[in-house]
Amino acid sequence: MQERYDPAAVEAAAQQHWQATDAYVAREDHSPSGGRFPKGKYYVCSMLPYPSGKLHMGHMRNYTLNDVVYRFKRSSGYNVMTPMGWDAFGLPAENAAIDKNIAPAKWTRDNIAGMKVQFAPMGFAFDWSRELATCDPDYYRWNQWLFLKMLESGIAYRRTQVVNWDPVDQTVLANEQVEDGRGWRSGAPVEKREIPGYYLAITRYAGELLEQLRTGLEGWPAQVRAMQENWIGRSEGVRFAFPYDESELLWVYTTRADTIMGVTFVAIAAQHPLATRLAAGNAKVAAFIEECDTGKVAEADVAIMEKKGVPTGFFVSHPLTGEKLEVWIGNYVLMGYGDGAVMGVPAHDERDFAFARKYGLPIRQVIAPSAPLPPADQEKAAGIFSAGQWQDWYADKSTGICINSGKYDGLSHQAAVDTIAADLKARGLGDKQVQYRLRDWGISRQRYWGTPIPIIHCETCGPVPVPEKDLPVLLPEDLVPDGTGNPLNKDERFLKCDCPACGRPARRETDTMDTFVDSSWYYMRYCSPGAQTMVDERTGYWMAMDQYIGGIEHAVLHLLYARFWTKVMRDLGLVKFDEPFKRLFTQGMLLAHCYYREDANGKKRWFYPAEIEQQFDERGTPVSAVAREDGQPVNYGGIEKMSKSKNNVVEPGSFIARFGADTARAFVMFAGPPDQSAPWSDASAEGVHRFLRRLWAFCHERRQTIRDAGPLQAHSLDGAQKKIRYELHATLHQALFDYERMQYNTVVSATMKMLNALDDIPRQPDGAGAAALREGTSILLRVLYPIAPHITHTLWVELGYADRMGDLLGAPMPQPAEDALQQDEIELVVQVNGKLRGRITVPADADKAAVEAVALADEHVQRFVEGKPVRKVIVVKGKLVNVVV
Numbered sequence: 001m002q003e004r005y006d007p008a009a010v011e012a013a014a015q016q017h018w019q020a021t022d023a024y025v026a027r028e029d030h031s032p033s034g035g036r037f038p039k040g041k042y043y044v045c046s047m048l049p050y051p052s053g054k055l056h057m058g059h060m061r062n063y064t065l066n067d068v069v070y071r072f073k074r075s076s077g078y079n080v081m082t083p084m085g086w087d088a089f090g091l092p093a094e095n096a097a098i099d100k101n102i103a104p105a106k107w108t109r110d111n112i113a114g115m116k117v118q119f120a121p122m123g124f125a126f127d128w129s130r131e132l133a134t135c136d137p138d139y140y141r142w143n144q145w146l147f148l149k150m151l152e153s154g155i156a157y158r159r160t161q162v163v164n165w166d167p168v169d170q171t172v173l174a175n176e177q178v179e180d181g182r183g184w185r186s187g188a189p190v191e192k193r194e195i196p197g198y199y200l201a202i203t204r205y206a207g208e209l210l211e212q213l214r215t216g217l218e219g220w221p222a223q224v225r226a227m228q229e230n231w232i233g234r235s236e237g238v239r240f241a242f243p244y245d246e247s248e249l250l251w252v253y254t255t256r257a258d259t260i261m262g263v264t265f266v267a268i269a270a271q272h273p274l275a276t277r278l279a280a281g282n283a284k285v286a287a288f289i290e291e292c293d294t295g296k297v298a299e300a301d302v303a304i305m306e307k308k309g310v311p312t313g314f315f316v317s318h319p320l321t322g323e324k325l326e327v328w329i330g331n332y333v334l335m336g337y338g339d340g341a342v343m344g345v346p347a348h349d350e351r352d353f354a355f356a357r358k359y360g361l362p363i364r365q366v367i368a369p370s371a372p373l374p375p376a377d378q379e380k381a382a383g384i385f386s387a388g389q390w391q392d393w394y395a396d397k398s399t400g401i402c403i404n405s406g407k408y409d410g411l412s413h414q415a416a417v418d419t420i421a422a423d424l425k426a427r428g429l430g431d432k433q434v435q436y437r438l439r440d441w442g443i444s445r446q447r448y449w450g451t452p453i454p455i456i457h458c459e460t461c462g463p464v465p466v467p468e469k470d471l472p473v474l475l476p477e478d479l480v481p482d483g484t485g486n487p488l489n490k491d492e493r494f495l496k497c498d499c500p501a502c503g504r505p506a507r508r509e510t511d512t513m514d515t516f517v518d519s520s521w522y523y524m525r526y527c528s529p530g531a532q533t534m535v536d537e538r539t540g541y542w543m544a545m546d547q548y549i550g551g552i553e554h555a556v557l558h559l560l561y562a563r564f565w566t567k568v569m570r571d572l573g574l575v576k577f578d579e580p581f582k583r584l585f586t587q588g589m590l591l592a593h594c595y596y597r598e599d600a601n602g603k604k605r606w607f608y609p610a611e612i613e614q615q616f617d618e619r620g621t622p623v624s625a626v627a628r629e630d631g632q633p634v635n636y637g638g639i640e641k642m643s644k645s646k647n648n649v650v651e652p653g654s655f656i657a658r659f660g661a662d663t664a665r666a667f668v669m670f671a672g673p674p675d676q677s678a679p680w681s682d683a684s685a686e687g688v689h690r691f692l693r694r695l696w697a698f699c700h701e702r703r704q705t706i707r708d709a710g711p712l713q714a715h716s717l718d719g720a721q722k723k724i725r726y727e728l729h730a731t732l733h734q735a736l737f738d739y740e741r742m743q744y745n746t747v748v749s750a751t752m753k754m755l756n757a758l759d760d761i762p763r764q765p766d767g768a769g770a771a772a773l774r775e776g777t778s779i780l781l782r783v784l785y786p787i788a789p790h791i792t793h794t795l796w797v798e799l800g801y802a803d804r805m806g807d808l809l810g811a812p813m814p815q816p817a818e819d820a821l822q823q824d825e826i827e828l829v830v831q832v833n834g835k836l837r838g839r840i841t842v843p844a845d846a847d848k849a850a851v852e853a854v855a856l857a858d859e860h861v862q863r864f865v866e867g868k869p870v871r872k873v874i875v876v877k878g879k880l881v882n883v884v885v
Contacts, residue, residue: 007660
């Protein structure tokens, strides 16, 4: 055993051992319970990364979390599997390809190779035999296959969609790519276009998705469940119609049918069929619709934009009173939500109120609080409104009653809704309905680098599905996008084909699938590598996943789509489970200080940590920084999550070269609770490295004593040895609890406490002390192993544990010994009037009177009592004594 800790040598040797033994290749095990894996299977997985090319320590924190779970669960008796793959399709690769004038395929595969090299030094327990990249035809053929199955069952369907169209780049833009009405790349005015696309009917599953959030996902964070519940957005309301032109109906949906008598106008979307009709003879309406066509179409954008509208001069009839109500076209009404029309109730809706005030529309109050309003609110309720100020009592459906509503006056919210819905139904103009905010998933993307949608367009037959035998529809990998539209539209090799139905010349669909399709089921394919079907029986063994790890930014889209995809596969008979992930852990970010300079044009240059010299105060707060290149000051940009955009990243390669992978792993776990963001600190990282050096030195110095020690005889231990053993096993008890709740920062602290306790054993112990040392060091190494596997593996071998207990990889996690936790004496904190004043040692079985006597006799306590009368003595068994004077 080397005297000095050499991380590079230790880590290289350990990894060579794991590679030689295929240590992390997972295999299905169907042996009876109590066999090699008494606790059965355990599948832990981190969300697959995008192959951007460069990793930083923030990434390493995420994957270290995953690795710690793997190693702890394997040591706890589980058959564990943790795979790795690459979310390889998507717009970032196209943009990078444009910038570098290379094919996205080459850029992506080069990045994958580079990232695997960066992962290697960390010693992660990935089963690389299951590796996949979503851009591999063997993977995306099953995207296409399931799409065809959805098409057969009606879950996938084709309809037109309103999109942002860049006429210069000839491409669809996401809402985030529209800046002040112009394309982010070309600067051209963006147009609204209706183009055909494919949708997946996720709304069919809305009820089940919502119900299982409430009943079947106890292992998910409450915040994520709430975010999905809000996104699905179940509401109970009434769908009803405003008649016009004798037989035509304009449909709306509302959750507040009790306010129907307060409707003073109706607003429709610019893309509503009625709007198109009304624009034909009205230039002002046509101009407004054209203006709306340059706006954004996302609900979030519409919520904050200025509300504008135009009157049409066209009227519909109130369904209950027959009153004529003018139809307005509003920029805040979206065709893609509900029926593309809303009733305007200015007195009881903040948005409608602002719209009505702007355009001088009537405001009619029809709800009042059932109890008198406070005097300050009575004037507002009488009709002098200020937006948002009358909402509190109205939003509380349990307190309001109908007024100015004819036959409905005096009815409570629910009674009014029930009565109004019944009246509408009797007239054939509406009924109660449950609706969801969730919309069907549009998967068509006018992009090149994605899964081709397996459709052929024939002038005779229309859209025709590609036959299953012709899958996969291969994406050409040699195209280089130039930013002017989808290069597939220019590639005759891809476009030209024959119609499968009639045999005539036809052309392929050039839209590709949303990349969320790729990430909706990859974790199932991990379970069945090489399968000739989408999944096979191996997926049944590993799924549902026991622990999923990823960022909370994926709380809605990815996780919701994955749940939907699983249910579709279940209904097609491919899997037998309802939910893909039993437990979800959302990790916090790793933060770092960032620095910049700003040029005359306002452009910021962000500096890498190695490019600056920082000065800190005694609390570790940065007070100044200069650039190494010129010694001149740089601006402090705050502490932000590590990101390449601000260059505040700590690169793993240089850190590992200096301190080793185990220090990197242990520090990113020690930095703070894993579910919270934590700041990077060079000083703290160095402290963790000192701990590992100290552990190595301790084991080197005690190696012969540990190797030669005999079995532990608990009854032979003296008082000091029993105390040390108690501290070790009590700390172990807490560490195991922290492992289960994934609070790994306190596990690292626990191992530091264990080393301190072991260091109290004399350098030349007697036989009982040596046995206690051997047991304690074994506990320490096994507890630290999931976090720092290289050094613990090496020490395990060097100290002789491998000879008796086998490879540390398969060694069982230690369990607290009951006899070690039994104490002859215990230490209690003593307080006087709630303030700590001393500590006492009493027999573990001492009764209350004996504890009181010792506490009152303690010299430190007596100094604070000072002859004052003792009112009472409170004894909290096993913890503290509080003397009240």
